Amino acid sequence: AAGVIQSPRHLIKEKRETATLKCYPIPRHDTVYWYQQGPGQDPQFLISFYEKMQSDKGSIPDRFSAQQFSDYHSELNMSSLELGDSALYFCASSVPPARLAGKYEQYFGPGTRLTVT
Amino acid sequence: AQTVTQSQPEMSVQEAETVTLSCTYDTSESDYYLFWYKQPPSRQMILVIRQEAYKQQNATENRFSVNFQKAAKSFSLKISDSQLGDAAMYFCAYRSAWNSGGSNYKLTFGKGTLLTVNP
Numbered sequence A: 001a002a003g004v005i006q007s008p009r010h011l012i013k014e015k016r017e018t019a020t021l022k023c024y025p026i027p028r029h030d031t032v033y034w035y036q037q038g039p040g041q042d043p044q045f046l047i048s049f050y051e052k053m054q055s056d057k058g059s060i061p062d063r064f065s066a067q068q069f070s071d072y073h074s075e076l077n078m079s080s081l082e083l084g085d086s087a088l089y090f091c092a093s094s095v096p097p098a099r100l101a102g103k104y105e106q107y108f109g110p111g112t113r114l115t116v117t
Numbered sequence B: 001a002q003t004v005t006q007s008q009p010e011m012s013v014q015e016a017e018t019v020t021l022s023c024t025y026d027t028s029e030s031d032y033y034l035f036w037y038k039q040p041p042s043r044q045m046i047l048v049i050r051q052e053a054y055k056q057q058n059a060t061e062n063r064f065s066v067n068f069q070k071a072a073k074s075f076s077l078k079i080s081d082s083q084l085g086d087a088a089m090y091f092c093a094y095r096s097a098w099n100s101g102g103s104n105y106k107l108t109f110g111k112g113t114l115l116t117v118n119p
Helices: none
Strands: A005-007 A010-013 A019-024 A031-037 A044-050 A053-057 A064-068 A074-078 A087-094 A112-116 B003-005 B010-014 B019-021 B024-026 B032-039 B046-052 B064-069 B074-079 B088-096 B113-118
Touching: A005 A087, A010 A019, A019 A087, A019 A112, A031 A074, A044 A064, A044 A074, A074 A087, B003 B088, B010 B019, B019 B113, B024 B074, B032 B064, B032 B074, B046 B064, B046 B074, B074 B088
Parallel strands: A010 A112, B010 B113
Antiparallel strands: A005 A019, A019 A074, A031 A044, A031 A087, A044 A053, A064 A074, A087 A112, B003 B024, B019 B074, B032 B046, B032 B088, B064 B074, B088 B113
């Protein structure tokens, strides 16, 4: 079965550089979530999109932006990178809850490991 | 805002034995979903089991079962016949239900419990 695809899997950037993370959801999934997991931490919700519109926003820095495109893939853009941005970034996809009366799963991608030096 | 607490940073179990991981949560909502995710060393997030709050019956998935106590806001995971492959970080997570009136479907995670399985 098709899974969530994230690229790149590993990314090394220097401070103050820019990074773009990509997420390709499972086919027919139109909802995408981004999570950030720092070393030894639990995943923290950043932002979500449903039908190409932002549906919810968490603790996402102003230096970060994201969007969902017409083919439902999503990109997380991170500028002015800081050492503290080093983390594992997960994308998850799902069908919208209303379609399944709330019974849906968030399927996680393998994550992108970002290292800022 | 909802919070999820896992009070056991680490647990260990002997292979073939049973272990229970604890999770408590705080919410003012009446309808929601609770999950246990497993994160092995590969860091992949794997859904282990799900519980709908409106269901009184505890969820089970093969060797994994939960003890859901809604009034106590407790959601523990029991792993029976533990296997070496069960060794991982386990996260308890909360999600609002669609009919709670909002669009807040994000997952809120606990800090995790690192499970070690001894041969």
